[in-house]
Amino acid sequence: MYKDYNMNQITIPLNIEVMIPEDDIAVAVNDLVESIPAAAFEGFDHHFGASSHHPRMMMKIILCGYAQSVYSGRKIAALLTDSLRVMWLSQNRCPSYRTINRFRIHPHMSALIEEAFIQFRGQLQANDMIDADAIFIDGTKLEANANKYTFVFRKSVEKHQEALRAQSKLMYDTMYEEMIIPALIEESDEAITAGHLNTMHQALETVETDLTDTIDATEAVEDRKGIRARRSVIRKTKKRCADLREREMKYTGQLATLGDRNSYSKTDPDATFMRMKEDHIRNGQLKAGYNLQVASNNQFVLGFALYPNPTDTRTLGPFLNTMLEQFQHLPEKIVADAGYGSEANYEMIEDDYERTALIPYNTYYKEQKKAYKTDEMHPANWSYDVENDRYICPDGREIRFERYANRTNTYGETRQLKIYASDDCSGCARYDQCIKSDRQINKRIQKNMNLEYFKAQARRTLSMKENRKIYQQRKIDIETVFGNLKANLAFKRFSVRGARKVKIETGLALLALNLRKFRKIQADRLQKYGKSGDSSELIDESPLFLVFKGLYVPAPFFL
Known part of the structure; x- marks a missing residue:
């Protein structure tokens, strides 16, 4: 016996909306885009030519496609006739793939995405889902849409x-x-x-x-x-x-x-060749890519930026400015790994932004080890005479202050160093252990007192119990974001070229990632509430909560 199946039976078509589950990702996308103020869409207005599709509708279908790991304009256009989700969001309108691609790279899209992040963060704060006291910053490299041999x-x-x-x-x-x-x-x-x-x-x-x-x-x-x-x-x-x-x-x-x-x-002039972690051949081949910097809290992306330089140290300054000016969010504590721990960054965070840096310097963990602390040949462990401004080496010889010196690095930053030197190291039993250079006869020590101040401050800040707990959360928080982006959302390579277009695509992907994460948390708490019957398990039953009542898509790509 089979269930009734008759292709010739006349049926009355139902409204697609009733076929969309309440906890579907399409509902989430719709509610988020509808919460964006109308002023954010004014940049898409035009008064000449034929009428165009509404920007809210275009934003919804693109964001819904990205939330399902569909990044091609042609494939998103195919969803307009294949997917009930996208058919409902578009209200059965079918813009071509060219229209979708043109909207995706519209000059006003960057501002629209930034406004979407600001609105989303406000709703997270209203539901008490993020900590307003700290952000976790880290970077990852994403491959550009460019040939690897066009360097x-x-x-x-x-x-x-x-x-x-x-x-x-x-x-x-x-x-x-x-x-x-x-x-x-x-x-x-x-x-x-x-x-x-x-x-x-x-x-x-x-x-x-x-x-x-x-x-x-x-x-x-x-x-x-x-x-x-x-x-x-x-x-x-x-x-x-x-x-x-x-x-x-x-x-x-x-x-x-x-x-x-x-x-x-040559394919994408804005992309820089850099080493990627996804090196399957393991030959260290450089690939064209971008350095994505992300600020997160509770595994939600609160801001992002893309840079052409492969190292993280030089990106912190402009990224903090982006967080403050564009995403309007820069809390009290800036948490990052040792790759950001430079003198310029410490000074910038304290003086320019008046924030607290929970950032270790490059030798912070090495200094915690017993071997470092008991190494009597390391100048950091030598006795220092504050009154006479001199160091005493293990052999009892004096290394006195000699002069000040300025050093300028490749980025044009000038540092003032204090040079200490011994008068005579001849006859020292530990001469070979102490002096490694062939050009150096007597022991010389260089001290950057400004950097030493910030290093001492970093040690003191990170030793506090509260700050240590926040820093330990860093890996769990920011690394999970990158894992979800690359593994779960399958966003490893850009489909567009040029820094401006790449920034838009990154924003859409991270926004989709936020929606999936939000729905996952809400679904877990709703399920827990359904089992326990205790309404205190819910975060909030305000309209803001009801707006985001279904934001995760465990279902297959097409519905």
Whole structure:
């Protein structure tokens, strides 16, 4: 016996809404987008041309697709006819994949996504689901939509440009000696630019034209042969000059694209080549990508930013500014790992933002070990005479203050160091253990007192019980976000190119991640409430709670 199944039976079509479960992700997407103020959509208004699809509807179908790991515009367009979720959100309207892709990269999308994050954070705070006292910051690398063999490296460009300019200088000197061109540079070591090469090319064209006119006016065969031979040399030189000019313009443009970076991809010039953790071949191959910085609390993403530099140290300053200016959220405690623990970052957090940094420095954990504390050859464990400003080494010799010195790093930051030196280390039984350098005769110590102050402050801050508990939560909080993003949401590689478009796609993915996480927590608490019958298990039964009553999608992609 089979259940009744008849394709020829006439049925009355039902409203799709009644077929959507209350705890479906589509309901979550709809409620979130509807909670965004109308002012956030004003940037999509236009007063000329044909009418367009409503931005709320477009935002809903794209966000619903991202929440189901569907990132292609064509596949999202296919959901409009295949998925009940998306059919309900679009109210049976079917924008083309081109319309979806154009909306996704609209210039106002960045502001709309930021407003969505602000609204979502406000609802999290209303439901007491995040701690307003701290944010956890970390970074991960995501692969760009670029070919891995389209790299341009700064060192290679500079090397080829240097060789090209040497050839250009030789050509300029030859043409100047032959009085073909006037003096174009004032100093002998001045570089020959593309403008100089263009002037040289024009001068050679003039010489070629004059020689052609001379050939036409000359009747003697031998004279014509000599002039043609000279014109041939001029033509070859002109061709060579044009080639040098094009290459000079190419290298100059590449250096302008590089900016402060060491590499970029020809496919996506905003992407930088960096090492990825997803290295299946294990050959350390560089891939074009972006450095994603995320601020989270209770595994909810509260803000994000993308940077082209692969290291995290230089991203903290601009990222905190982004959190404060764009996402309007920068709590009292900034929690990050040792990769952010630099003198500039400590000083910035304390002086510029007046916040507390729960960030260890690079040797913080090493200093906690017994081997470090009992190493009598390490200057940090030597006796220090505050009154005379000197150190006493294990052999009893004095290392006195000698002078101040300034050191400037590759980023232009100047640090003031105190140099300590011993008068005589000859005859010391521990000389070979103490002095490792062949260029150094007596012991010398460099101390950055400003950094030492911040290191002592970091040790004191992290030793507090309350702060230690917050820092221990860091790995559980931020690393889970990256795991959910890459593993559960399958967001490992961008589908668009360019920093602006990549930022929009990242925001949509992280917003979808937040929705899934919120619904998971709410579903667990609702289930617990249903079993215990105790309404105190619920966070809040206010309209804000009811708005987010169904935000997780354990169901398959298509409904």
